[in-house]
Amino acid sequence: QVQLVQSGAEVKKPGASVKISCKASGYTFTTYFLHWVRQAPGQGLQWMGLINPSGGTSVYAQKLQDRFTVTTDTSTSTVYMELSGLRSDDTAVYFCARRTLRGTYYDSWGQGTLVTVSS
Amino acid sequence: SYVLTQAPSVSVAPGQTARISCGGNNIGTKNVHWYQQKPGQAPVLVVFDDSVRPSGIPERFSGSNSGNTATLTITRVEAGDEADYYCQVWNTGSEYVFGTGTEVTVL
Numbered sequence: 346q347v348q349l350v351q352s353g354a355e356v357k358k359p360g361a362s363v364k365i366s367c368k369a370s371g372y373t374f375t376t377y378f379l380h381w382v383r384q385a386p387g388q389g390l391q392w393m394g395l396i397n398p399s400g401g402t403s404v405y406a407q408k409l410q411d412r413f414t415v416t417t418d419t420s421t422s423t424v425y426m427e428l429s430g431l432r433s434d435d436t437a438v439y440f441c442a443r444r445t446l447r448g449t450y451y452d453s454w455g456q457g458t459l460v461t462v463s464s
Numbered sequence: 465s466y467v468l469t470q471a472p473s474v475s476v477a478p479g480q481t482a483r484i485s486c487g488g489n490n491i492g493t494k495n496v497h498w499y500q501q502k503p504g505q506a507p508v509l510v511v512f513d514d515s516v517r518p519s520g521i522p523e524r525f526s527g528s529n530s531g532n533t534a535t536l537t538i539t540r541v542e543a544g545d546e547a548d549y550y551c552q553v554w555n556t557g558s559e560y561v562f563g564t565g566t567e568v569t570v571l
Contacts, residue, residue, distance in 0.1 A: 380560065382562075389550065389562060389563070389564050389565040390499075390501075390507065390550055390552075390562040390565070391562065392559070392560040392561065392562060395558070395560075404558045406559070407465070440506055440507075442507075445512075448495065448497075448512060448513060449495060449497070449553070449554035449560070450495075450497035450509060450512045450513075450552065451497075451499075451507070451509060451552075452509060452518070454506035454507060454508075455506065456506060457506055
């Protein structure tokens with residue numbers, strides 16, 4: 346079955362960077378776009394960006410594009426997101442999600458990774 | 465950027481019907497998807513393309529979309545339906561947008 350398994354929780358200081366992984370299994374990795382979505386404590390879902398694992402093309406939300414990078418390693422079926430210049434309002438749970446082939450919705454999600462930014 | 469607005473909360477008695485709205489400019493021209501999220505868990509897709517249920521989602525969940533409002537309807541509400549619900553669309557320019565979320569409380 347399709348699985349997206351993310352790396353563990355992180356605690357970072359303001360100004361630092363964080364890199365989170367999302368390892369996919371149960372399907373052909375290069376066939377599906379993978380997205381990143383975050384959720385601040387008690388808040389809603391915020392789309393961050395996406396990557397096409399076949400070729401590595403990425404698109405980022407405008408508000409984050411200066412600090413946010415998504416990469417992929419097809420040899421391990423893993424997608425990485427890196428967020429730099431961390432601020433306290435970057436404290437959130439970060440999810441990877443697989444976009445379905447036919448449409449614009451997500452049919453599988455990672456378990457989430459909590460990133461805490463604190464001095 | 466495109467904005468999707470949802471009521472913050474909806475309360476419903478067991479066995480009754482919950483209607484969760486999602487407002488957006490001409491949202492009726494877009495495909496709307498709905499997710500259920502329980503505390504500490506990742507979202508789960510409950511309706512896609514306005515009104516299609518994924519396999520495994522009960523028939524009690526249905527969706528509609530017209531004009532400036534999309535609606536997720538849950539009939540015969542159960543205690544297990546208590547969760548946050550989010551609508552989502554793809555907007556032009558590769559922008560993926562989530563609604564503000566609605567907390568459903570089962571009384």
